[in-house]
Amino acid sequence: MRTASWARKSVRVSTLTTSAMHTATPAARAEGLTKTYGSGDTAVTALADVTVAFATGEFSAIMGPSGSGKSTLMHVMAGLDNATSGEVWVGDTALSGLKDKGLTALRRDSVGFVFQQFNLLPTLTAGENITLPLSIAGRKADPAWLAEVIDAVGLADRLSHRPAELSGGQQQRVACARALASRPAVIFADEPTGNLDSKAGAEVLGFLQRSVRELGQTVVMVTHDPLAASYADRVVFLADGRLVGELRDPTPDSVLDRIKALELPNQARAGHAPSAAMQLDKMTLKELRAIAQEQELRVDGKPPSRCTKTELVTALQEARRAR
Numbered sequence: 001m002r003t004a005s006w007a008r009k010s011v012r013v014s015t016l017t018t019s020a021m022h023t024a025t026p027a028a029r030a031e032g033l034t035k036t037y038g039s040g041d042t043a044v045t046a047l048a049d050v051t052v053a054f055a056t057g058e059f060s061a062i063m064g065p066s067g068s069g070k071s072t073l074m075h076v077m078a079g080l081d082n083a084t085s086g087e088v089w090v091g092d093t094a095l096s097g098l099k100d101k102g103l104t105a106l107r108r109d110s111v112g113f114v115f116q117q118f119n120l121l122p123t124l125t126a127g128e129n130i131t132l133p134l135s136i137a138g139r140k141a142d143p144a145w146l147a148e149v150i151d152a153v154g155l156a157d158r159l160s161h162r163p164a165e166l167s168g169g170q171q172q173r174v175a176c177a178r179a180l181a182s183r184p185a186v187i188f189a190d191e192p193t194g195n196l197d198s199k200a201g202a203e204v205l206g207f208l209q210r211s212v213r214e215l216g217q218t219v220v221m222v223t224h225d226p227l228a229a230s231y232a233d234r235v236v237f238l239a240d241g242r243l244v245g246e247l248r249d250p251t252p253d254s255v256l257d258r259i260k261a262l263e264l265p266n267q268a269r270a271g272h273a274p275s276a277a278m279q280l281d282k283m284t285l286k287e288l289r290a291i292a293q294e295q296e297l298r299v300d301g302k303p304p305s306r307c308t309k310t311e312l313v314t315a316l317q318e319a320r321r322a323r
């Protein structure tokens, strides 16, 4: 019966949210995590003694310059790659104690992943893409949960469409719903708005935030974009494979200030920023100048410090289009 099922669902979700907020076990944590690629002269230390915890029911962002180890941290914490030393726990489970079979089950049941490139299968509908990982595992989605996720992601009327018939933002929301379908302990999203324009980026970020606040999920997101990071409850900063700072209740301004204070090269320099999700016209003059400075932008020969807000927005938008 419809009424009963909705009533049941809302009770279950609110119980989950409450218990999630009071549980002491983080959704995922790492202790003394080190990851070295290669050996000898060519060895690269991607992570150097990282200890970090991601609380259950919280939306965390990871920021840091290109090459600082953000993707490596996510891959190792998601069980997609091995650590060189140190330990990772997803919930109470230590990853080093798992054999291949256990790791596969953990990745399937307890971890969700969202990629910059969506990674949807083009021949399947949106609905089929969402349930694919569960189908492969020979499991059925909990229908009430799936309905809740699809409702929250705003895709109920798009489920029979194929990815090519969806906008970038809709495709990424399908990918988010897919990551949520198994109700994992933690979702890792690696630059999920990196390929989206500002409106689509805001939709995806809004959904990730709702999945935490309303559905009790745990999300860890890598981003280059201070505006995207401001959707999170907390930002951790990486540089050269080390954790170098943390910020609670971030705003775009406080994130930019921290990036400056840490003297991190702004992500812009590596050709990343301003990311598409960055709403240039909503940024302050100070923020725009910081970004333009990092890009060594000149407007009619003028340095950013002598440009107006309008000049900077226009020039940054042009630079973005040119990429």
Ligand code: ADP
Pocket: 037, 038, 044, 045, 046, 064, 065, 066, 067, 068, 069, 070, 071, 072, 073
């Ligand atoms: P980020 O996501 O912050 O840009 P990564 O985690 O991708 O950084 O990379 C961290 C460092 O590890 C970089 O120096 C990168 O070149 C190196 N690295 C990443 N993956 C590999 C790999 N498979 N083999 C060798 N080096 C790698």
Ligand code: MG
Pocket: 070, 071, 072
């Ligand atoms: Mg990366």
